[in-house]
Each structure stands twice: as C-alpha cells, then as structure tokens.
Amino acid sequence: MTTDDGAVLAPATPRAKGGFGQAVSDSLVMAQRNLIRMLRIPEVVIFGLIQPIMFVVLFSYVFGGSIELPGAGTDADAYREFLMGGIFAQTVTFATAGAGAGIAEDMDKGLIDRFRSLPMTRGAVLTGRTLADLVQTALTLVVLALVALLVGWRTHENLLKVLGGFGLLLLLGYAFTWIGALIGLSVRSPEAATSGGLVWLFPLTFLSNAFVPSQNMPSALRHVAEWNPFSATVQASRELFGNIPPGYPTADAWPMQHPVLASLLWSIVIIAVFRTLAVRRYKSATG
Amino acid sequence: MPSAIYAEGLVKTFGEVRALDGVDLDVPEGTVLGLLGPNGAGKTTAVRVLTTLLRPDGGRAVVAGVDVLKHPNEVRRSIGLSGQFAAVDEYLTGRENLRMVGRLHQLSARDAKKRAATLLERFHLTDAADRTAKTYSGGMRRRLDLAAALVVSPPVMFMDEPTTGLDPRNRQELWSVIEELVAGGTTLLLTTQYLEEADRLAHDIAVVDHGRVIARGTSDQLKARTGGERVEVVVHERALLPTAEEVLRGFGEGGGSRVEEHTRRITVPVTGGAKLLAEIIRELDARSVEIDDIGLRRPTLDDVFLSLTGHAAATERGAGTGAGGGDPGTGARTGTGAESRTGTGARTGTGPDTATGWDVGPDADTGTRAQIGADRTGAAS
Numbered sequence: 001m002t003t004d005d006g007a008v009l010a011p012a013t014p015r016a017k018g019g020f021g022q023a024v025s026d027s028l029v030m031a032q033r034n035l036i037r038m039l040r041i042p043e044v045v046i047f048g049l050i051q052p053i054m055f056v057v058l059f060s061y062v063f064g065g066s067i068e069l070p071g072a073g074t075d076a077d078a079y080r081e082f083l084m085g086g087i088f089a090q091t092v093t094f095a096t097a098g099a100g101a102g103i104a105e106d107m108d109k110g111l112i113d114r115f116r117s118l119p120m121t122r123g124a125v126l127t128g129r130t131l132a133d134l135v136q137t138a139l140t141l142v143v144l145a146l147v148a149l150l151v152g153w154r155t156h157e158n159l160l161k162v163l164g165g166f167g168l169l170l171l172l173g174y175a176f177t178w179i180g181a182l183i184g185l186s187v188r189s190p191e192a193a194t195s196g197g198l199v200w201l202f203p204l205t206f207l208s209n210a211f212v213p214s215q216n217m218p219s220a221l222r223h224v225a226e227w228n229p230f231s232a233t234v235q236a237s238r239e240l241f242g243n244i245p246p247g248y249p250t251a252d253a254w255p256m257q258h259p260v261l262a263s264l265l266w267s268i269v270i271i272a273v274f275r276t277l278a279v280r281r282y283k284s285a286t287g
Numbered sequence: 288m289p290s291a292i293y294a295e296g297l298v299k300t301f302g303e304v305r306a307l308d309g310v311d312l313d314v315p316e317g318t319v320l321g322l323l324g325p326n327g328a329g330k331t332t333a334v335r336v337l338t339t340l341l342r343p344d345g346g347r348a349v350v351a352g353v354d355v356l357k358h359p360n361e362v363r364r365s366i367g368l369s370g371q372f373a374a375v376d377e378y379l380t381g382r383e384n385l386r387m388v389g390r391l392h393q394l395s396a397r398d399a400k401k402r403a404a405t406l407l408e409r410f411h412l413t414d415a416a417d418r419t420a421k422t423y424s425g426g427m428r429r430r431l432d433l434a435a436a437l438v439v440s441p442p443v444m445f446m447d448e449p450t451t452g453l454d455p456r457n458r459q460e461l462w463s464v465i466e467e468l469v470a471g472g473t474t475l476l477l478t479t480q481y482l483e484e485a486d487r488l489a490h491d492i493a494v495v496d497h498g499r500v501i502a503r504g505t506s507d508q509l510k511a512r513t514g515g516e517r518v519e520v521v522v523h524e525r526a527l528l529p530t531a532e533e534v535l536r537g538f539g540e541g542g543g544s545r546v547e548e549h550t551r552r553i554t555v556p557v558t559g560g561a562k563l564l565a566e567i568i569r570e571l572d573a574r575s576v577e578i579d580d581i582g583l584r585r586p587t588l589d590d591v592f593l594s595l596t597g598h599a600a601a602t603e604r605g606a607g608t609g610a611g612g613g614d615p616g617t618g619a620r621t622g623t624g625a626e627s628r629t630g631t632g633a634r635t636g637t638g639p640d641t642a643t644g645w646d647v648g649p650d651a652d653t654g655t656r657a658q659i660g661a662d663r664t665g666a667a668s
Contacts (some may be wrong), residue, residue, distance in 0.1 A: 022393065037378040040419065049417035114435065117338050119363040120391040281499045284342070 004223040023121040030128020031135075034102065038136055049099065051130050059083050059211060068094040070215055071247030075151045077152060078245045084153045085165075085238035086210030089230060091144055092173030093205060095133045096180035097197030102129055103184030104193035105269060112282075130177040143167040156242030162210050165240030172233045175267040178274035185281045202210060210234050214251060226253035229266035235259035291316040291351060291474035292337060298345035299332055306332040307343065308498035314476055314491070316442075319469055321489030322478040323592070330478035330500040331371065334447045337476065339370045351443045364392075367436035371448040377432050381412050384420060388435045401436075405432040410464070415553075419512045426457030433464060444468065444475045450484060462487060478586050482588030492588070496596045507590060512592045513586045515540075516560065518567060523577040528553065531576045538567055544558040551579070 038045055060083060064076035072078035103126065106112045115125045145153075145166075155162045183195045207224050208214070214225040225231055236259035238244050255262035299307040306329045314320040316382070335341040337348055339359035348355040351365035375384045382403050389399030412431040415423060419433060429449065436444065436613045449465065450458040465488055469475055479485050485492050486506050494502040502509060508644045518538070522531050528546055535555040538545055544555035557563055564583055571578060580581040 026391060027385060033376065033379065033383075033387055036383065040378045082555065091347055109377075110370050111376060113335075113340055113370060114368065114374040114388075115391070116340050117368040118388065118391045119360055119393065124391075174329070 021128075023124060026121040026124035027127040027131060029198065030124050031131040032128075034129050034132030035135060037102075038132065042092065044098065045139070048094065048136070049140055051094070052087055052140065053147050055087050055090070056084070056144065056147055056151060063211070067212055068216070069245055069250055070213055072245035075245075080152050081154065081243040082213075082238065082245065084148050084204075085179040085234045085241060085243055086208070087148075088141060088144065088166075088169050088237060089172060089190065089234045090205045090210055091140060092137050092169050093176045093201055093230065094198070096176040096183070096201060097132045097194045099129055099177035099180030100137070100184035100187075100193035100197040101190040102133075104179055104187055105190040108189060110273055116282075119250065121160075122283055123275070126178075126181045126275075126278050126282055130174060130181060133177045133180075134170060134174045138170060141169065144249075155244075157240060158188050161240040161284075163235040164260075168233055168236050168240070168260065168267070171267040172230070172263065175270035175274070178271055178278055182246045182274050184282060185278060204228065204230055208234060209256075213248075214256075215249065222251075223253070226256050227252050229270065232259050232262035234268055236263040289316055289352075289574070290314060290349070291318075292320070292349075292476055294333075294337065294346065294348040296346035296424045297333065297336055297343045297348060298455045299329075299336060299341065299343045300553055305498050307336065307346075309346070309493070309592050310498065312476075312493060312500070314336075314474055316474050317469075317472050318490045319475040319477060319488055320494055321483065321485035322476060323480070323485045323492055323588070324478075324495035325480055325596075326595075330480075330495055331447055332498075333495070334368075334445050334476065334478055338366055339363055347403050360548055364439075365441055367439075367444045369429075369433045369436040369439040369446045369449055371451055375420045375428060375435060378419055379430050380415045380417050380419055381407060381423070381427075381434075384431060385434060385438060388438045392439045394439070402438055403603040406437060410434045412662070424457075426453055426460065427455065429453060429461060430464070433461070441474075442472075442474060444473050447473065448478055448480065450479070450481065460483075482592060486588050494592060494595055502591075502595050509588065509591045510586045513591045515556060515558055515582050516586070517554050518564065519580075519582050519584050520567075520571070520578055521580040522553070523579050525551055527551075527576045530574055531571060531578075533651045534570050534574060534576065535567065538563060539568075557583075 002218075060080045064079045064083070065074055067079055068074050069078055069082055072082075103112075106125070112125065157279050180193070180197050184190075185194045187193050187196050207221065208228045208231040209225055210230070213230070217225055232255040235256055239259055244250075245260075250256055255266075288457065290313050294310060294311060294312040297307045297310040297312075298305070304633040308329070310333055312322075312333070314322065321616075322333060324330050332341065336343045337350055337355060339355055339362050342356065343465075350362050353361045353365065355362050356488060373379075376387070379387065385403035385406055386396075389402050390396065392399075394402060396523060404416075409412050410426060412434070412604050415427060420428060421497045423431065433446075433449070436446075438491070450461050453461065462484070465475070465477075477485070477488060479499070490505065492504065492506055492509060493500045502512070504512075519537065520535060522528055525548065528548070528551065532544055532546055532553050535553055538557055538559075544553055546553050561583060564581065568578075568581060
C-alpha cells in the first residue's frame with residue numbers, strides 16, 4: 001500500500017436524494033442483490049420446484065378419481081383441473097420460508113448491521129428481498145403451469161381472467177413473504193426461519209378448499225376453511241381459470257361468494273400488517 | 288481540537304447485564320482511539336451505539352457533529368463501519384459488493400462502479416474482483432469489508448476488532464491500510480483485545496472493563512502508571528538461580544524479584560536502563576553465573592491491563608487472576624495471539640455478550656477499583 005495516491009481518501013460525493021425515489025432505488029438495488037444470489041445458488045430454486053411438481057403428479061393420479069367433487073362426481077379430469085388452483089396457491093405461499101431464511105441469514109452474517117449503518121431507506125432491505133422472491137415465485141408458477149398443462153390442466157376463461165388469476169396468486173405469495181420477513185427477523189438462525197416459515201403453512205393450506213371441497217368437511221372445519229385467507233385466493237383463481245365444475249355449489253360464506261375481492265383484501269391486509277411489523281422490527285434489530 | 292466522536296454517560300442493559308455502565312468517550316478529529324478490553328467488556332456494544340445500530344438506555348453521543356440519537360441517518364452519511372465479522376455478501380463478487388454499498392450510499396451507478404474499481408485496486412483485490420467473496424481468504428474478506436466501509440471515504444471510521452482471527456501477515460497488512468487511512472485525516476475508533484494493536488495504531492487508549500472506561504491515556508502514559516522497566520535474566524542451569532537472584536536483588540529497586548523455576552527466568556524491577564544492564568552482566572560473570580539471555584523489558588499494555596483490571600487481557604475465564612495476580616508478569620502473555628481465538632467461537636457474542644468470558648472474583652474486583660483510584664490521583668497530579 002503506497003500513500004502517495006489519495007484515491008482511497010478522496011471523498012466520493014453522494015447525490016442528495018431521499019423520499020420515494022430513494023426508497024425505490026434502494027429497494028431495486030437490494031432486489032438485484034438477492035436475484036444475483038438466487039442465480040448463484042440455483043439449487044434453492046430447483047428444489048423449490050420439485051415439491052409442487054410432485055404434488056401436481058401425486059394429487060392428480062393418487063387422489064384424482066377418489067375424491068368426490070360436488071357437481072362432477074369422481075371424474076379424475078375434473079379433479080385435476082380443480083386441484084391446480086390449490087397447488088398453485090400452496091406453492092406461492094412456500095416463498096415465505098425462503099424470504100425468512102434469507103433475511104435470517106443476513107442477520108446472522110452481520111449484513112443487516114452493514115445495511116443498517118448505511119444511509120439507506122429503512123424498509124429497502126426487506127422490500128428488496130420480497131421483490132426478489134416475487135420474481136422467483138413467478139418463475140416457479142410458469143414452470144408449474146407447464147407441468148399442469150402436461151397432466152391435462154386447461155383454462156376455460158379468456159386470457160385476461162387467466163392472467164388475473166395468476167396476478168392474485170402472485171399477490172398472495174408476495175403478501176406471505178412479508179410474514180416470512182418478520183419470522184426471519186425474529187428467529188436466531190436461517191434453519192429456524194425455514195422451519196418457522198413452513199410449520200404453520202401445512203395446516204393453513206390443508207385446512208382450506210385447496211385439495212378437497214370444503215363442503216365435504218365437518219361444519220366447524222368448513223367454516224375455518226371458508227374464511228381461511230388462503231381459500232379465497234384458491235377459489236378466486238379457480239373461478240378465473242374456469243376450473244370450477246358446472247353445478248359445483250358455491251359455499252355461502254362471504255369470501256367464497258366474492259373470492260376475487262376477498263383475495264385482494266386479504267393480501268392487502270396481510271401486506272399492510274406484516275410489512276409494518278417487519279420494518280419496525282428491522283429498525284430495532286440487533287444481530 | 289473539535290471532537291469527531293463524543294459520548295457521555297452511555298448506558299445499555301441487556302436484561303440483567305449492564306453492557307455499558309456510563310461510558311464517556313472523546314475522540315478529537317484526526318486521531319485514533321483504541322478501545323481496549325476483553326471479550327464482553329462492552330466494546331462492541333459501544334460501537335453499535337455510536338454507529339446508530341443500537342439505542343442506548345441512557346446518555347448521549349455526537350458523531351461527526353451530529354447527535355446520534357436525534358439524527359441517526361445524518362450520522363450514517365459520515366461514518367464507515369468495519370465489523371468483527373466481515374460483513375460482505377459471499378455470493379456476490381467483490382466488485383458487486385462494493386457497487387451495492389456505493390449505490391446504497393446514494394452514489395450514481397457510474398460513480399459506484401468507478402469507486403468500486405478504485406477500491407479494489409487499492410486493496411489488492413483486482414485479480415479477485417469478479418470472483419464471489421465465498422472464495423476469498425479471511426484476509427481478503429477483511430480487506431473487502433474495510434473497502435466497503437470506505438466507499439464514501441467517511442470522515443469517521445469505526446472498526447470493531449478489525450484483525451481478530453487474522454494470521455500475522457494479514458494483520459500487518461491491515462494495519463498498514465489503517466495507518467494510511469489515519470494519515471489521511473480520518474478519525475478512527477478501534478476496538479481490540481490485542482494490546483499490540485492498540486499500541487501500534489492508537490494515539491489514545493481507553494481501557495474498558497465491565498462496561499466502564501477504567502483508564503485512559505496514551506500508551507506511554509498507561510505504561511508509566513504500571514511501573515518502570517525490568518531486567519529479565521535466563522540462567523543456563525537451575526542451580527544458578529539462587530546466586531543470580533542474589534545479584535539481581537542488589538541492583539533492583541526493592542520491588543521484589545520473581546523467579547520462575549521451570550523457565551530459569553528471574554525478573555526484577557530496576558531503574559537505570561541500559562547502563563545497568565552492563566553492570567549486571569559483569570557482576571554475574573564475576574560470580575560465574577552463566578546466562579542464556581538477558582534483557583531490559585519495558586511494561587507492555589498486557590501488564591497495564593493486568594494491573595488495571597486484576598486479570599489479563601486475553602486469557603480465558605478465570606485463568607488471569609490465578610496466573611498473574613497483581614503482578615504484572617508473564618501471566619498476561621498467554622493467549623494474546625490472534626490465533627488463539629476462532630471467529631466462530633466469538634460469533635455468539637455479538638449481542639448481549641457481556642455475561643460471558645470474564646470471571647473475576649470479588650478480590651480482583653476490589654483490586655480494580657483501588658487501581659482506578661490510584662489512576663485518578665496519578666492523572667490529577
């Protein structure tokens with residue numbers, strides 16, 4: 001190291017910024033960072049795909065034909081179409097674990113400390129992570145939709161509605177990554193964040209209309225399933241994909257009667273609540 | 288000179304533990320303060336408070352002229368933080384890491400890119416610039432971490448144990464970088480548990496123990512408080528020890544000599560310096576005491592630490608008091624090397640780590656307090 005060159009010490013002048021513009025650019029820088037990481041650790045993305053693909057195949061061929069759909073009987077093809085909305089929705093919620101583990105790892109490695117000592121927008125670390133997860137979720141959905149087409153899934157509505165269905169699924173996935181972010185900031189290790197992000201997802205996604213029609217459940221469970229935020233998105237995507245068999249009785253619960261609106265509302269409420277909690281937690285995080 | 292870092296009465300408790308128990312600090316612009324203390328003394332907590340990462344329960348702090356509690360984001364524009372655990376994203380390349388930090392410092396994409404290239408070159412990372420940080424050695428990561436802290440050339444730098452866990456060569460290299468930085472006018476607060484490091488880099492040293500600053504001064508001032516120089520003699524055979532001790536006691540200033548049987552070493556406090564050394568050699572020769580080694584030893588910061596706290600600076604739990612006691616002897620030397628600690632072992636201690644590590648008995652504690660009293664008197668006179 002020579003001392004003649006003042007380059008290290010020459011001040012680089014930061015542009016005066018702030019407000020919304022800075023929030024956006026900081027979030028994008030963080031999203032870019034997380035996307036690069038995903039490219040460098042493709043195993044994570046690949047393993048993230050295997051489970052939903054297995055579910056598509058297993059549920060289609062094992063349960064298809066034995067689960068009775070009101071309005072379609074035990075027609076395996078009808079069940080396969082019915083099933084996809086559930087699998088898609090379950091898949092997007094699994095992004096929760098990834099977001100949580102990523103943020104817990106950043107805490108663990110001291111990166112959160114570095115970010116918190118920088119003059120950056122407070123929520124950008126979390127927003128960047130959740131945006132990167134959203135991209136990953138979208139890719140997963142594309143692959144999954146292709147597999148679903150292979151096993152015989154078809155949509156029966158116009159393109160706009162179909163895209164709307166995927167939009168609602170992505171929004172739900174995005175909302176759930178904020179739950180993951182809060183978990184990641186609250187636990188002590190990436191491993192804990194992964195399991196902490198998954199344990200409650202199984203009951204949540206199974207106590208719903210995702211795999212079996214809620215009409216077949218005992219009444220207490222049926223109410224839980226019909227008001228489950230997750231069920232609203234499942235129902236909405238089925239409706240928008242045209243995957244509800246003709247003659248399938250719609251449940252009386254409000255979210256089942258207005259699934260698109262209910263799905264939107266639930267996702268927005270989840271984002272509002274968990275984003276607020278997570279950003280607050282981030283500000284006081286101690287690594 | 289105006290203060291670049293100023294803290295008054297900082298208090299932070301984690302549950303039962305008072306990690307900071309009224310810390311006052313004052314670092315004039317362009318100087319280096321070494322915060323010296325064992326694991327869990329409160330050094331890291333102090334740095335975390337001053338760098339806006341942690342809100343103290345009490346006290347106030349001003350960094351680069353800005354109140355840390357009132358305007359943390361302003362403070363963040365003027366500081367660089369290089370941590371104990373190189374905080375770089377290991378899946379990004381060195382270049383990507385630096386560009387990211389530059390962008391987050393609100394540099395334009397072009398400036399961030401330029402800055403990254405400059406820093407990579409300065410820190411000898413150009414060859415590795417496009418490899419992921421995962422492939423870097425420990426020393427390279429530290430350099431990258433330091434480079435990340437320097438992206439906007441902050442006027443005030445904080446380094447939390449910058450060389451912990453590094454091998455001697457990498458430590459030397461990092462020290463050179465730090466010295467260069469300071470020569471350029473950067474104010475630096477450095478925490479360390481290596482006395483050698485504080486000795487070499489810091490203008491001023493604050494010794495921290497149990498969340499308090501227990502002594503403060505230049506390295507020389509602190510050493511002067513501990514007492515003068517000593518002569519150390521290693522005799523050729525054990526049988527010669529009694530005779531040698533008798534000779535040395537004649538030259539000593541009455542402070543009592545110390546004999547270590549197994550190393551055949553005798554240490555005696557003296558005044559008179561090098562001239563005395565010649566006389567001692569002549570006298571030993573006259574009494575036919577064959578010696579393997581003789582030397583004049585000035586007190587090290589190890590000795591200072593031991594006499595201030597009643598325990599050594601980097602020995603493990605409980606060992607310090609037993610080995611050295613009040614005697615600033617070789618006991619303090621054990622375990623000061625960087626190699627004796629592992630990065631992962633220290634990892635759990637980043638947060639409220641104060642409870643771990645230092646088990647000083649009540650006796651030693653009283654000793655410490657008494658020493659503080661003595662220090663204050665010394666400083667006043």
